[in-house]
Amino acid sequence: MASNTKEVITDMSPVIKVYTDGTVDRLFGSPHVPPSPEDPITGVSSKDVTISSAVSARLYLSKLTHPTQKLPILVYYHSSAFCLESAFSFFHHRYINLLSAEAGALIVSVEYRLAPEHPLPTAYEDSWDALQWVCSHVLDQTHFKKDHWITNHGDFTRFFIGGDSAGGNIAHNIALRAGSECLPGNVKIIGGILSHPYFWGSNPIGNEPKEDVEENFMQRLWLFVYPSAPGGIDNPLINPMADGALSLSELGCSKILVCLAEKDQLTARGLVYVEEVKKSGWKGEVEVVVVEGEDHCFHIYDPETEKPSVKNLIKRLAAFISQ
Template structure:
């Protein structure tokens, strides 16, 4: 390619994303979108897309009903992708959420929050909270809110769950803290949250990590890329819940937690620390941890058909349908 037509790269976070000096963003992984399916042939789950607000969309999943007025647990789900790639409409998420909806027999609202760098943090957190408020608003008689028939007819609002993988797991943590401090519409309560391979990081080495490894890591670079104005950098409480001035985990706004980890995932040591910190915090709930041997980050999404992936999805499903 002639040099005068070669675009200059401003930030190269391969294999995730590239930002060019002209403002163009190239997402290198996991964001290819597929349409919803009125009737998934493998699971029988129906899905459709809708607008929650002028800027937040979602894909809704409804499993096969056994009776016309059946009420189901509701899961608000946040996809992964380091806050800068991935999508609720991704070719990776569609099969995974279909399986989870069928397995849990739950109505799932998979949230399409806006992504960095075009919409840096905290915008993805705000969009995620907006989506949860919208779901909860279905129990109120508030005028002006367009209600979704699947939720009004089949949502059991005494069984609201939130969950997410990777960056989505980080979102779940931050949303649970906010739900512990703020009231949701209709005083709806979150029963449980699952954090799968949650994206937590920090400047202090844990286990066998070195300071240099931490600072050279993609996890470190991605956080500063998606939240360039972040106070405290990599030790901001939103990415590092273990710093001294972080909100106490005793304030998590749910009564049950499930943390899913994988042996080979570099995020696992912080996931284990998260569970230990929750237990010591005085939080008045029930926390469970699953660590899958021999597997890496979000393996169950990249290939949901393996035995270990099926087992983990069943585990998450039983947490929701409990």
């Protein structure tokens, strides 16, 4: 008699498990929540939109001071290792509400497809498609029905991309691609926000583990979400400083804000990334913020805390968008 017991074939605890029957058990995250016609705390309105058969997004509109007000646009890519969480999850819905209100911005939070059901580079392609969809709103003729929040209130002269962790990695790679490929309507990205970006590589930097490198969780995670990655952990998508990576001078934006946390093991490589951008010959401005005493994506998981570190970081991100 055949056993109905599922067996684990991939164990990436405490993040995710995959079973022999193809089912996936996501061990970390928050439940999906609906959009809010008007958030009771921030006054921000949100709604869900379909971009394509594979990609969707949640739009956030900061409370308007007058009916024709134009707002800066942020295309945002959520965090959580390319395999967890969602643009529709509680953690990210709560956080983007607060950021939209503080920045006075129109935010497009992208729902890209997740690994392992959709291994990388799917998330990168979905994220690029979403960016093109937003930019296409400046065109006179489109093959889709335009969203009136974007057409009525989006200011394409103040256009930003950003994300946290895996989303910060996506934002970097989107900025590089925008440096060589024109966006619809020739829209220009003013700034990119890379918060706690997920970068890694085979050669340890700073306090990264120097023993059993191949067993390090960050490396195992990358090979889990992108098992066919050319070059493995030194693929330029995860290691922007790898041999053969596109020059950082090609970044297609005018300024970058890199946000890091003192206790995050990704911080050492994030600091090296900042220095490499500065040395690359890129013509933009790069700023870095390192928050003392905090760990990875602390502002996502508890944004309503009274801790000054969270409030100050959200204010810093908002100022980058609205200044």
